[in-house]
Amino acid sequence: MYRHAALLCLLLLLAWSFSAARAGKTQIAGEMGLEARLFRDSPADSRQKGDNLSLYLKPEFYRKFSKSWSVTFRPFIRLDQHDKQRSHRDIRELMFHKVAKTWELKLGISKVFWGVTETQHLVDIINQTDAVEAPDGEEKLGQPMLNLILKRKWGTTSLFVLPYFRERTFPGYRGRLRTIPLVDTTRPLYESKDGQNNIDYAVRWFKTIGPWDIGLSHFNGTSRIPDFVAGTNASGEAVLIPFYKQMNQTGLDLQLTKGSWLWKLEVIHRRDKGSTYAVTPYTALTGGFEYTRTGVFKTRADLGLLVEYLYDDRDDPTKTPFDSDVMFGARLTFNDVASTQLLGGIVLDTGTSERAYFVEFSRRIGQSYKLAVEARISSNAGPASPLYSLRNDDMLQIEFIKYF
Amino acid sequence: MKIQAELLLFVLLTTALVNPVLADKKGYEIAKKSDTLDNGWKDSTSTLVMILRDRQKREVTRKIRNKTMEVPGDGDKTLIVFDAPRDLKGTKFLSYTHVNRPDDQWLYLNSLKRVKRISSNNKSGPFMGSEFAYEDVASQELDKYEYKYLGDEKVNGIDCYKLELTPTYKYSGYNKMIAWYNKKTYRVVKIDYYDRKDALLKTLTFSGYRKYLGKYYRADKMEMVNHQTGKSTVLLYKNYKFGNGFDDSDFDLNALRRAR
Numbered sequence: 217m218y219r220h221a222a223l224l225c226l227l228l229l230l231a232w233s234f235s236a237a238r239a240g241k242t243q244i245a246g247e248m249g250l251e252a253r254l255f256r257d258s259p260a261d262s263r264q265k266g267d268n269l270s271l272y273l274k275p276e277f278y279r280k281f282s283k284s285w286s287v288t289f290r291p292f293i294r295l296d297q298h299d300k301q302r303s304h305r306d307i308r309e310l311m312f313h314k315v316a317k318t319w320e321l322k323l324g325i326s327k328v329f330w331g332v333t334e335t336q337h338l339v340d341i342i343n344q345t346d347a348v349e350a351p352d353g354e355e356k357l358g359q360p361m362l363n364l365i366l367k368r369k370w371g372t373t374s375l376f377v378l379p380y381f382r383e384r385t386f387p388g389y390r391g392r393l394r395t396i397p398l399v400d401t402t403r404p405l406y407e408s409k410d411g412q413n414n415i416d417y418a419v420r421w422f423k424t425i426g427p428w429d430i431g432l433s434h435f436n437g438t439s440r441i442p443d444f445v446a447g448t449n450a451s452g453e454a455v456l457i458p459f460y461k462q463m464n465q466t467g468l469d470l471q472l473t474k475g476s477w478l479w480k481l482e483v484i485h486r487r488d489k490g491s492t493y494a495v496t497p498y499t500a501l502t503g504g505f506e507y508t509r510t511g512v513f514k515t516r517a518d519l520g521l522l523v524e525y526l527y528d529d530r531d532d533p534t535k536t537p538f539d540s541d542v543m544f545g546a547r548l549t550f551n552d553v554a555s556t557q558l559l560g561g562i563v564l565d566t567g568t569s570e571r572a573y574f575v576e577f578s579r580r581i582g583q584s585y586k587l588a589v590e591a592r593i594s595s596n597a598g599p600a601s602p603l604y605s606l607r608n609d610d611m612l613q614i615e616f617i618k619y620f
Numbered sequence: 621m622k623i624q625a626e627l628l629l630f631v632l633l634t635t636a637l638v639n640p641v642l643a644d645k646k647g648y649e650i651a652k653k654s655d656t657l658d659n660g661w662k663d664s665t666s667t668l669v670m671i672l673r674d675r676q677k678r679e680v681t682r683k684i685r686n687k688t689m690e691v692p693g694d695g696d697k698t699l700i701v702f703d704a705p706r707d708l709k710g711t712k713f714l715s716y717t718h719v720n721r722p723d724d725q726w727l728y729l730n731s732l733k734r735v736k737r738i739s740s741n742n743k744s745g746p747f748m749g750s751e752f753a754y755e756d757v758a759s760q761e762l763d764k765y766e767y768k769y770l771g772d773e774k775v776n777g778i779d780c781y782k783l784e785l786t787p788t789y790k791y792s793g794y795n796k797m798i799a800w801y802n803k804k805t806y807r808v809v810k811i812d813y814y815d816r817k818d819a820l821l822k823t824l825t826f827s828g829y830r831k832y833l834g835k836y837y838r839a840d841k842m843e844m845v846n847h848q849t850g851k852s853t854v855l856l857y858k859n860y861k862f863g864n865g866f867d868d869s870d871f872d873l874n875a876l877r878r879a880r
Contacts, residue, residue: 243880245709276710278880286880315878317869329734354732367874424724424873429737473737475722510745511793518745551746553672553680555708583680584706619706 246275249617255392257608265298265390274308275620284315287324290358294349299391301401302348308358320365325358328376330420330431332471332480333502335524335543335563339467339482341435342418344382351393351592351606352574357382371423378416381406381438384458396605400455405445406438407461407489414438414462431469439463439488462489478506480524500528500536504543520547522561537602540566554580569596570603588615647767647783654806655762661836663689663866667858672750675850680705682748687879688759689866694718696759697871701879702748714876715740717759722790728876735873744793750853751822751844753793756813764789770798775810779803794821805829807837815848822846833862 251270258266272294280286290309296302311324328342342359349355362377386401387394408414416437423430442458449455465486472479480503487497504524512519522545526538533539545561556579563572571594578588590613597603670682683704689697695717702708710730717723723740743755768784780800787794798812807829815821828840842855869875 245706247707280880313878320874320878327733329732332737365874367869367872372872372874422873424737427722471737473724473739476739476741478737478739508739508742510742510791516746518742551749553674553749555749580705580707583704586707617707619709 241279243278244275245278245620246273247617247619248273249615251613251615253392254612254614255608256610256612259392260605260608261389261396261398263389264392264394268299268392269297270302271295276309286313286315287311288313296391299348299388301386301388302391304348304385306346306357308356310358318367320363320367322361322363322365325360326363327356327358328361328363330433330467331469331482332429333469333482333504333524334506334522334545335526336502336538337482338484338500338502339431339433339469341433341440341465341467342376342378344384344440346385348385348387348391357385371421374420374422376416376418376420378418378437379413381412381414381416381460383412383460384440384442386458392609393606393611395456395602397454397456398449399444400447400449400457402449403457404442405457405459407459408438427473429469429471429473431467433467433469435463435465435467437462439486463487464489476508478508480504480506496530498528498530500526500530500538502526502538516551518547518549518551520549521545522547526563533600533602537565537570538563542566556580568598568601570598570601571595572603584619586617586619588617589613590615644766644768647769650769650781650783650801650806651765651767651785652762654801654808657806658836659690661690661833661862663687663864664832664838664860664862665864666838666860669856669858670748670750671854671856673852673854682750684748687864687866687870689871691716695723695761697868698759699871699875699879712876712879714871714873715758716871717761719761719763723758726873726876728879733877735876741791743789743791751846751849751851752853752855755787755789755792755794756824756844765797772803773800775800778809780809805837807839820847830860832860836862 249272253268255266272292274290274292277289278286288309288311291305292308293305294303307325309326311322311326314321329340331337331339343356344359345353346355346357347353359378359382360380364375366373383401383404386399389398406412406414414437416435418433418435420431420433439461442460444456445459447455447457463486465484467482467484470481481501482503483499483501485497485499502524504522506520506522508518508520510518522543524543526541526543528536528539530536531539541563543561543563545559548558550556557577559576561574573593575591578586580586591611593610594603594606597607666686668684668686670684672680672682681704685701685703687699691697698715700713702711712728714726715723725738725740727736727738729736744753746752747754747757765785765787770782770784773780773782780802783799783801785797785799793815795814795816795818797814799808800810801807802809807826809826811824812820813822813824822844824842824844826839826842829837830840831837838857838860840857843852845852
């Protein structure tokens with residue numbers, strides 16, 4: 217915690233000195249946020265803490281060396297009141313970027329996003345999830361890479377060499393929104409004999425054809441999603457030990473933009489490599505639509521309706537909570553000066569009575585502040601469900617963010 | 621005598637029949653001249669300060685940078701980078717305007733590093749919470765409207781042609797627009813926007829026209845006043861730069877991702 221605090225101060229000082237001097241051609245931006253999490257119930261594990269305060273800093277430095285070369289640096293640091301695992305730091309990006317007419321080269325730590333759907337991002341596989349950050353899995357860790365982009369008439373092809381694997385983060389024993397038993401991140405297991413140094417490869421082709429956006433991708437290497445092996449830690453407590461397998465995954469993402477409708481589909485097919493640990497190949501998909509009406513209720517607001525179906529042919533609740541689920545959501549964009557937005561929804565399991573509800577609200581305050589409020593509630597999760605561990609973690613999160 | 625009467629009747633009839641057509645043709649010709657005179661500028665960049673005022677005259681400011689390329693025979697390609705308010709810094713918007721089919725639009729969400737294709741039928745929706753709708757700031761193509769010449773009128777001492785414009789594209793928020801074109805330069809001086817119920821909604825005035833590359837006019841200032849809400853938005857264009865030598869690769873999704 218104190219080491220993190222010292223680093224936070226250092227980063228703040230750096231950010232301040234840069235922004236004060238505007239340091240030549242270096243551009244600086246970033247954000248800093250104060251977060252409060254309020255929990256409705258007392259925790260399921262008595263060591264878990266109650267309401268929580270947390271602080272993060274996410275500066276961004278950018279410098280252009282020449283017409284075609286640039287470097288981006290985006291460190292990240294969070295201080296958490298209770299959870300030692302959530303107090304963490306990361307280099308989200310430290311990337312050299314070369315741009316030519318028909319190709320681009322990225323070298324360093326970077327972040328890449330693939331896909332179109334909202335509920336989950338099956339196809340998006342390059343970056344590891346920073347799972348202590350947000351329960352929705354939207355936050356990612358920086359990934360070391362060599363990325364060559366070829367821009368041709370017949371589409372954009374992106375080739376990746378990923379020389380180092382990032383372990384998924386998990387909350388510590390005091391933290392909420394975690395599995396019970398706890399995940400022990402101190403001694404992960406790898407199928408590859410090279411462990412974290414296994415070299416992964418990926419390729420993606422993308423093209424826009426009229427109203428269609430089409431992406432095809434293939435990944436070969438260490439699975440970003442761990443399996444869990446039951447074990448005990450040093451103090452004899454039952455824990456889950458992450459086990460990262462070797463795999464091949466082919467993905468398709470597709471969007472059709474037609475009038476007020478966005479039709480979306482993501483499909484993956486995964487085959488595990490190792491004979492010892494191989495599981496049956498499986499297929500998963502997310503598909504649905506987003507329909508938007510402008511100027512609703514005689515105001516200038518837009519109302520978007522979202523429906524997505526989530527399917528996984530393993531039908532195994534220990535592997536995914538989304539074996540056959542439907543998400544219904546509504547997004548109200550006020551189109552006002554403060555960019556007020558309200559998003560709400562429900563995820564229903566079609567096989568059980570399990571439900572997860574979410575509401576997200578955000579609004580700008582003045583020119584450089586934002587208020588973001590989020591509520592997450594789950595109900596009827598049975599003991600076999602991955603959401604069962606979260607049964608006492610219904611939460612209200614209030615974030616106050618300063619942009620600089 | 622009889623022949624004369626018949627001739628007179630013929631002339632009267634044809635005049636009555638043809639005149640409205642002639643009037644419409646004149647409207648189209650004026651709009652076409654205005655459009656033709658602005659052809660061939662190839663590409664430009666500019667910065668834009670947007671001042672939003674509410675009824676109480678309280679102000680907020682937005683800053684964006686613009687990069688545009690002319691596409692012969694179709695609409696323009698535009699890449700917009702947001703600089704302020706700060707939470708939008710790094711958000712980017714790419715659009716391909718088309719004449720005969722819906723525009724293509726993508727949004728880049730900086731925090732997620734995500735490119736999102738969005739629906740372009742939000743034409744009547746407010747652009748960045750301002751009094752400008754997307755259709756007001758999108759590239760104005762000749763065939764997006766039907767034209768009717770209404771006469772000549774002076775606006776702020778400038779001799780103008782007065783035209784009625786009716787949007788031919790779907791999802792417009794307007795029933796019609798009345799536009800005044802400077803007779804000398806064929807630039808638009810003022811536009812009145814009428815809502816779907818044909819009530820006067822907004823007035824846009826252009827000022828500070830400057831000539832670039834010897835013949836292309838661009839206004840330094842555009843002010844939109846909403847008569848129904850009392851709110852207004854001022855756009856101040858700065859640092860116009862032409863001849864950047866852009867091509868399609870400066871307006872593809874890779875360019876959207878890396879734009880600064």
